[in-house]
Amino acid sequence: MATASERVPVELCKGVNGLDKVVLREVRGGSAEIYLYGAHVTSWKNEHGEELLFVSAKANFKPPKPIRGGIPICFPQFSNNGTLEQHGFARTKFWSIDTDPPPFPTSTSNKAFIDLILKPTEEDMKIWPHSYEFRLRVTLGPGGDLMLTSRIRNTSADGKPFSFTFAYHTYFSVSDISEVRVEGLETIDYLDNLHNKERFTEQGDAITFESEVDKIYVSTPTKIAILDHEKKRTFVIRKDGLPDAEFEFHSAKALFPPI
Numbered sequence: 536m537a538t539a540s541e542r543v544p545v546e547l548c549k550g551v552n553g554l555d556k557v558v559l560r561e562v563r564g565g566s567a568e569i570y571l572y573g574a575h576v577t578s579w580k581n582e583h584g585e586e587l588l589f590v591s592a593k594a595n596f597k598p599p600k601p602i603r604g605g606i607p608i609c610f611p612q613f614s615n616n617g618t619l620e621q622h623g624f625a626r627t628k629f630w631s632i633d634t635d636p637p638p639f640p641t642s643t644s645n646k647a648f649i650d651l652i653l654k655p656t657e658e659d660m661k662i663w664p665h666s667y668e669f670r671l672r673v674t675l676g677p678g679g680d681l682m683l684t685s686r687i688r689n690t691s692a693d694g695k696p697f698s699f700t701f702a703y704h705t706y707f708s709v710s711d712i713s714e715v716r717v718e719g720l721e722t723i724d725y726l727d728n729l730h731n732k733e734r735f736t737e738q739g740d741a742i743t744f745e746s747e748v749d750k751i752y753v754s755t756p757t758k759i760a761i762l763d764h765e766k767k768r769t770f771v772i773r774k775d776g777l778p779d780a781e782f783e784f785h786s787a788k789a790l791f792p793p794i
């Protein structure tokens with residue numbers, strides 16, 4: 536039976552290694568957990584209590600290492616496309632709870648959500664000399680849907696523009712990879728990370744995984760589905776403002792060195 540604290544829609548508590556985390560709960564029993572370290576979603580459970588995200592059993596919740604699994608926020612650099620560390624520094628910074636976020640156009644009724652914010656310190660500016668506010672809202676809807684909304688604002692006094700790359704590097708939990716297929720990327724071009732980012736066009740039907748895969752699909756549709764036959768579960772991913780999508784399947788050994 537649920538205790539009183541388990542029914543609280545938004546709760547700040549301690550997670551692994553005493554790190555601060557926020558737990559979101561929706562009325563039907565779904566939940567999500569977000570660490571302030573990295574603004575990192577580490578758990579998303581449906582109303583049956585089934586975990587929908589993968590976090591490596593070897594994941595270190597030890598700053599300054601990134602957490603391996605869940606939803607790492609890659610900012611201001613995705614992958615190694617630049618001079619910064621792989622996937623940028625946002626995933627290894629301590630974010631704050633944003634108590635006064637600018638209003639959203641969408642309604643928040645029946646939704647559990649938390650607003651987080653990251654601003655650069657003087658030390659950070661030495662690595663990436665741009666002044667910004669990165670606001671992330673993580674929302675758990677009444678049907679258990681998880682939504683991440685990022686708002687990045689240039690706060691430099693002179694308004695000089697800067698560019699960045701950004702990604703939600705989500706690790707979905709799936710069963711045996713041979714039971715999984717991805718729909719929505721047919722005939723889309725991709726850059727193959729296993730072949731020096733060479734560009735190819737996806738052929739044929741839905742994507743299946745037979746060997747190691749590490750591809751960035753470019754200009755993808757706004758809706759992509761991951762179908763897991765064994766778990767009889769489908770993830771429908773909808774996105775807005777993020778043109779590309781990366782799909783990876785590595786062997787267990789390649790994917791999970793402890794970091």
Ligand SMILES: O=P(O)(O)OC[C@H]1O[C@@H](O)[C@H](O)[C@@H](O)[C@@H]1O
Pocket residue numbers: 601603614621622728749781783794
């Ligand atoms: O190990 P990291 O830094 O969390 O990166 C995870 C993955 O990120 C992807 O973007 C890379 O293409 C992969 O090669 C890498 O394994």
